[in-house]
Amino acid sequence: MRVIMLTLFALSLGAVPAGAWAQAPAKKAAAPAPAASPTAYDDFVKGAEVVPGLIGVIRKNGAVYLAISTSQLGTDFVQTAVPATGLGGFGPAAGEPYVAPARIMRFERVGNAVAIRWPNTFAKVDADTPQARGAALSLPGSIVAVTPVVAESPTTVVISAAPFLGDVADFLAQFNAAAPHPGHTYHLDESRSFFTASKAFAQNTVLRVAQTWATDAPDTIDNAPDPRSVEVDVTYNIIAAPHDGYMPRIADDRIGYFELPMIDFQHDRYPTRNLYYISRWNFMPEQPGAASPAKNPIVFTLSNDIPVEYRDPVRRALLAWNAALAKVGILDAIRVQQQPSDPTFDPDDIRNNMVRWIDATSPQYGAEALIINDPRTGEEINVGVNVDAVEGLAGRVYRYFVAPARGLPDSVALEQKYAADNLYGVVLHESGHDLGLQHNFIGSMAYTAADLQSKTFTSKYGIATSVMEYTPVNVWPKGTPNGDYHQMVLGPYDYYAVRYGYGTVPGATTPEAELPTLSHWASKWPDPLYRFASDEDVDFAGGHAIDPRVQQDDLTDHPVAWEKTQLIMLHGVLDAVDQRFPKPGQSYSEARRAFLLPLQLYMRDAVMPAHVIGGEYLSRADAGDPHAAVPLQPVPRADELAAWQVLQTYLFSDSAWHFRPDVLDRLTYSEVSSLGPDMKWAYDPSPRHDVAVVEMAAQTQTRVLDELFAPLTLQRIDDLSTKYAPGTTMSLADLFDWTRNGIFGDVASGGVARDGVVRRNLQVLFAKRLAQLWVAPAKETPSDAQALARLQLVDLSGACSSALRRDLDELSRAHVEALQAIADQALQARATIAAP
Numbered sequence: 001m002r003v004i005m006l007t008l009f010a011l012s013l014g015a016v017p018a019g020a021w022a023q024a025p026a027k028k029a030a031a032p033a034p035a036a037s038p039t040a041y042d043d044f045v046k047g048a049e050v051v052p053g054l055i056g057v058i059r060k061n062g063a064v065y066l067a068i069s070t071s072q073l074g075t076d077f078v079q080t081a082v083p084a085t086g087l088g089g090f091g092p093a094a095g096e097p098y099v100a101p102a103r104i105m106r107f108e109r110v111g112n113a114v115a116i117r118w119p120n121t122f123a124k125v126d127a128d129t130p131q132a133r134g135a136a137l138s139l140p141g142s143i144v145a146v147t148p149v150v151a152e153s154p155t156t157v158v159i160s161a162a163p164f165l166g167d168v169a170d171f172l173a174q175f176n177a178a179a180p181h182p183g184h185t186y187h188l189d190e191s192r193s194f195f196t197a198s199k200a201f202a203q204n205t206v207l208r209v210a211q212t213w214a215t216d217a218p219d220t221i222d223n224a225p226d227p228r229s230v231e232v233d234v235t236y237n238i239i240a241a242p243h244d245g246y247m248p249r250i251a252d253d254r255i256g257y258f259e260l261p262m263i264d265f266q267h268d269r270y271p272t273r274n275l276y277y278i279s280r281w282n283f284m285p286e287q288p289g290a291a292s293p294a295k296n297p298i299v300f301t302l303s304n305d306i307p308v309e310y311r312d313p314v315r316r317a318l319l320a321w322n323a324a325l326a327k328v329g330i331l332d333a334i335r336v337q338q339q340p341s342d343p344t345f346d347p348d349d350i351r352n353n354m355v356r357w358i359d360a361t362s363p364q365y366g367a368e369a370l371i372i373n374d375p376r377t378g379e380e381i382n383v384g385v386n387v388d389a390v391e392g393l394a395g396r397v398y399r400y401f402v403a404p405a406r407g408l409p410d411s412v413a414l415e416q417k418y419a420a421d422n423l424y425g426v427v428l429h430e431s432g433h434d435l436g437l438q439h440n441f442i443g444s445m446a447y448t449a450a451d452l453q454s455k456t457f458t459s460k461y462g463i464a465t466s467v468m469e470y471t472p473v474n475v476w477p478k479g480t481p482n483g484d485y486h487q488m489v490l491g492p493y494d495y496y497a498v499r500y501g502y503g504t505v506p507g508a509t510t511p512e513a514e515l516p517t518l519s520h521w522a523s524k525w526p527d528p529l530y531r532f533a534s535d536e537d538v539d540f541a542g543g544h545a546i547d548p549r550v551q552q553d554d555l556t557d558h559p560v561a562w563e564k565t566q567l568i569m570l571h572g573v574l575d576a577v578d579q580r581f582p583k584p585g586q587s588y589s590e591a592r593r594a595f596l597l598p599l600q601l602y603m604r605d606a607v608m609p610a611h612v613i614g615g616e617y618l619s620r621a622d623a624g625d626p627h628a629a630v631p632l633q634p635v636p637r638a639d640e641l642a643a644w645q646v647l648q649t650y651l652f653s654d655s656a657w658h659f660r661p662d663v664l665d666r667l668t669y670s671e672v673s674s675l676g677p678d679m680k681w682a683y684d685p686s687p688r689h690d691v692a693v694v695e696m697a698a699q700t701q702t703r704v705l706d707e708l709f710a711p712l713t714l715q716r717i718d719d720l721s722t723k724y725a726p727g728t729t730m731s732l733a734d735l736f737d738w739t740r741n742g743i744f745g746d747v748a749s750g751g752v753a754r755d756g757v758v759r760r761n762l763q764v765l766f767a768k769r770l771a772q773l774w775v776a777p778a779k780e781t782p783s784d785a786q787a788l789a790r791l792q793l794v795d796l797s798g799a800c801s802s803a804l805r806r807d808l809d810e811l812s813r814a815h816v817e818a819l820q821a822i823a824d825q826a827l828q829a830r831a832t833i834a835a836p
């Protein structure tokens with residue numbers, strides 16, 4: 001979307017008639033006050049603390065100044081804004097570099113002032129060409145601030161760093177996103193904002209600001225001593241822009257790298273101006289194309305806040321990527337060191353690629369890669385990983401799911417090993433992002449169930465073809481062989497992708513010259529071992545995603561069969577919680593935790609078969625790639641029906657949500673009497689003392705119905721008949737009929753009297769959905785779906801009439817009459833609307 005927006009913006013500029021801007025009435029602005037003459041540098045620094053570095057820092061009388069070399073005026077720096085402290089889970093974490101994009105920053109002399117500018121870097125043009133001049137005139141930049149020169153010498157100008165006390169990072173957007181209600185956000189109180197640190201290193205200068213964000217409606221953040229006033233430290237980093245002869249590499253959508261979007265105004269030879277450079281580290285092998293050491297390795301530094309017991313798995317995971325880089329001739333590319341106790345070591349030095357351990361009261365993620373790129377080329381300047389302390393609790397998955405499912409004894413040692421192995425897999429994944437790799441959510445489709453049950457196989461090839469997958473724990477029922485629980489090795493795709501990003505293309509001196517070789521390297525997409533599909537391909541909720549092979553948290557080349565196996569196994573674990581939890585002397589909260597974790601896994605797996613319904617197989621292969629199929633292939637109707645039957649049995653039935661009373665009657669929680677203010681991280685009791693299984697069932701069922709009956713999903717299913725022969729794939733009539741029979745099939749016969757509360761709730765839920773589809777359909781709902789909804793309502797009304805002629809108990813009769821009322825009122829309402 002952002003690339004499209006840039007393209008449209010560029011085109012709209014080109015469409016503006018000459019002189020159009022001048023036709024708008026101009027507002028008269030007050031002339032700026034003339035800047036005072038700067039003080040002589042030598043006089044200014046008397047009694048000041050001067051810190052030399054990339055851009056010098058001067059501290060004087062409690063204020064902070066920047067000493068910029070005159071040779072640096074007008075030159076490019078890379079500037080970032082990164083929170084140095086987090087919001088405890090309510091917003092970005094400490095060290096997260098995505099609050100604001102990395103931008104090119106320039107300091108430009110304007111009389112006795114300096115303009116701090118973000119120039120526009122989206123255009124890809126050659127210097128000193130008509131295209132470069134045109135892009136410079138057409139694409140706007142942004143001004144951060146204009147600030148007076150307070151002192152100067154023939155070689156240096158000094159400006160106040162005060163502009164960085166403002167919201168240069170646009171942190172307001174983070175608070176707006178976290179606020180639960182419009183208008184209940186925070187504002188920057190500049191009177192309580194100040195510099196806490198200012199540092200200058202050889203390759204970067206750091207300004208750290210303590211900002212106070214205030215509100216009169218403190219209903220967003222509950223983990224500050226005074227939620228009306230939240231302190232956020234922001235680190236502004238001004239970094240030397242690389243000038244090392246790095247050659248960008250052009251991306252290919254058959255292999256997943258993070259991409260830097262550009263607009264190519266230099267050439268008209270391509271069908272679109274959009275150009276994408278991949279994100280990658282510049283290792284600079286001593287002899288490109290031959291096995292030789294990296295002159296510029298990634299040196300990861302393990303922060304001293306990482307618990308000692310987890311440092312070894314983190315280290316081993318980072319170093320694992322050396323195997324893939326060695327395959328393309330780059331040796332000793334990844335190195336790892338422990339943060340030294342030397343007081344002169346500073347994590348803020350951009351040359352340090354930090355791996356940190358983050359504590360948050362409300363964890364938002366397990367771990368996150370940290371990448372700073374040169375926005376002109378995609379070259380990575382600094383990388384790292386934040387690991388959330390929640391990863392240390394991964395042993396609970398072993399305790400509450402793995403051990404019960406496999407019939408294994410309780411073991412603190414095995415829990416600790418499970419947590420360490422899980423952390424190893426997580427860091428392996430995140431450090432793959434540090435190399436530029438995107439997620440790959442089709443990586444689980446290449447291996448069979450038998451493969452994943454073999455320890456020999458998984459220890460060599462992993463449980464998916466890529467560590468960039470989101471893999472669930474690889475657990476099989478008791479009595480079945482079991483491979484590794486986690487992805488413990490690089491997969492075939494990882495080696496393949498590293499070759500694309502880091503292999504040398506002999507003789508190529510421009511990014512365009514590399515394209516024939518790169519295209520050949522990327523041509524293996526049809527082979528399941530080397531397929532790639534990423535985040536945009538798993539947006540099933542709104543109907544965008546269509547390929548059921550692309551999923552998060554699934555395994556094997558037959559995911560519906562795997563999901564069925566998992567659902568059966570998880571149901572068994574849930575029904576046996578009382579046999580393990582709580583142990584003597586434990587609170588019954590332990591039983592609650594032991595139930596909720598596998599229940600969440602059950603809910604996750606129960607929605608997955610819905611992705612098959614109305615699906616199509618989507619290929620990223622180019623025309624002419626070996627064994628390439630056409631881009632769209634139908635999911636066979638038989639497979640869609642099989643997926644529906646899994647939904648029917650394990651999601652839409654009463655039995656799917658029926659658990660033993662001996663389990664359910666012990667799932668309470670421990671009360672807490674807090675002396676402090678209301679803080680959800682300390683005590684966030686459920687409205688009910690039991691586990692609301694019925695409501696959780698309804699939430700999961702609603703999620704699936706939302707997906708299946710989203711306007712875009714209905715459109716796609718309706719259009720399948722235009723591409724495929726009748727009967728080869730499902731139709732809209734199939735969707736409505738399968739759902740009606742699965743949900744209302746027992747109404748007419750009177751079997752509704754045997755239904756439980758989960759089933760009754762589902763029937764009301766779906767009846768109301770049909771009514772909405774007929775009376776007030778969402779925008780872009782196809783007319784065929786509206787007509788079928790009407791037919792279903794007519795059939796439902798008739799089925800209810802049949803049921804009401806039978807001998808029903810009071811609750812069943814009330815329920816059937818309510819269903820009939822929903823159907824009849826919807827039919828009558830539409831008839832009334834349509835009447836002249």
